[in-house]
Amino acid sequence: MARIAMVVTNACAPDPRVERHARWLVEEGHSVEIHAWDRSHTNPESTTLNGYKIIRTRIGKRPTVGSFRSWQDKNSFISKLNITADLLILNDTDTANVNYNGKILLDIHDMAHTWPLMRGNSILHKYASRKMLKDAKKIMNKSNMIITSASGFQDWIRTEGHNSEVIMNRRIPLRLEQVDEKVIGYFGRIRDFESMKIMIEASKIAGFRIITAGDGLAVERMIDEYPEIDHRGPFTEEQLPDLIGEISVMFAMYSIERGNIMEGAIPTKMLDAAAFGRPSIVNSDTPMGILCSDENLGVTASFNNLEEIAKAMDKAHGMKINNVKGDDRELFVQVIDNLLD
Numbered sequence: 293m294a295r296i297a298m299v300v301t302n303a304c305a306p307d308p309r310v311e312r313h314a315r316w317l318v319e320e321g322h323s324v325e326i327h328a329w330d331r332s333h334t335n336p337e338s339t340t341l342n343g344y345k346i347i348r349t350r351i352g353k354r355p356t357v358g359s360f361r362s363w364q365d366k367n368s369f370i371s372k373l374n375i376t377a378d379l380l381i382l383n384d385t386d387t388a389n390v391n392y393n394g395k396i397l398l399d400i401h402d403m404a405h406t407w408p409l410m411r412g413n414s415i416l417h418k419y420a421s422r423k424m425l426k427d428a429k430k431i432m433n434k435s436n437m438i439i440t441s442a443s444g445f446q447d448w449i450r451t452e453g454h455n456s457e458v459i460m461n462r463r464i465p466l467r468l469e470q471v472d473e474k475v476i477g478y479f480g481r482i483r484d485f486e487s488m489k490i491m492i493e494a495s496k497i498a499g500f501r502i503i504t505a506g507d508g509l510a511v512e513r514m515i516d517e518y519p520e521i522d523h524r525g526p527f528t529e530e531q532l533p534d535l536i537g538e539i540s541v542m543f544a545m546y547s548i549e550r551g552n553i554m555e556g557a558i559p560t561k562m563l564d565a566a567a568f569g570r571p572s573i574v575n576s577d578t579p580m581g582i583l584c585s586d587e588n589l590g591v592t593a594s595f596n597n598l599e600e601i602a603k604a605m606d607k608a609h610g611m612k613i614n615n616v617k618g619d620d621r622e623l624f625v626q627v628i629d630n631l632l633d
Contacts, residue, residue, distance in 0.1 A: 402552050
């Protein structure tokens with residue numbers, strides 16, 4: 293049995309990919325701790341789920357608000373970690389600079405250095421992006437192994453001179469009963485208000501009821517501007533099947549201004565929805581759109597085109613999702629075994 297530590301710069305409340313991997317590791321007989329940053333100061337400081345432990349750190353006496361303070365507090369969270377383990381799994385490149393000298397597995401879910409540019413194009417945002425890219429290159433050089441959630445990200449990693457394994461966010465299929473009512477859902481981190489606005493306005497055209505769940509920087513604005521929305525707040529991995537069971541379509545569209553969208557990001561919520569027999573709406577003319585069409589996981593539409601999105605919602609409603617692929621557990625466990633040998 294090995295002691296394995298994982299680090300993620302969110303509250304892990306939930307983080308489906310991180311927790312799925314943690315559960316697999318526990319089932320293989322390992323001891324697992326997830327170190328998470330609770331910027332909202334709303335989550336338990338310690339939680340045990342499915343045999344793994346989540347340890348959450350709060351920075352300061354108040355919740356973290358604003359881009360600059362987020363930058364400061366995230367760096368403070370990382371610098372305060374002093375981990376002793378047989379293996380450290382860093383989730384995304386913004387977890388670089390953890391004080392640790394052992395074997396490292398770097399799991400790249402996203403192109404973290406593009407995040408600051410989603411919030412603005414100022415000198416400060418550009419500096420933050422360059423600094424995060426520099427840290428990404430540094431931690432890739434230091435890591436013993438890199439895995440990633442999308443083949444597009446694998447291409448980017450290769451241009452930086454590194455090999456990686458693609459381990460996608462697929463789960464074992466578990467079909468749920470179909471929902472006759474037109475209900476669209478968005479379950480996950482809510483970072484981009486414009487995406488939420490597009491979903492809400494297109495839903496009005498198509499006559500869909502909306503359910504959202506999750507935390508994130510854009511939640512408060514979404515509720516302020518659309519107080520009628522059915523928002524369930526944060527949810528656990530165990531609650532996800534019940535949430536998806538209430539909807540007929542999943543919304544998984546993102547602004548194409550996010551650098552990772554055109555580079556190959558594959559939304560976890562699309563794969564989760566498909567595993568439970570629900571179609572998704574995703575961006576057309578993107579890697580996620582190509583995968584959606586190739587595997588018949590839903591319908592694509594142009595971001596910002598409300599009429600086209602509304603038509604896609606209607607087309608997706610009642611769509612049968614068949615032949616969904618299973619998870620990559622075997623490959624993930626093999627990567628871990630190779631590192632621990």
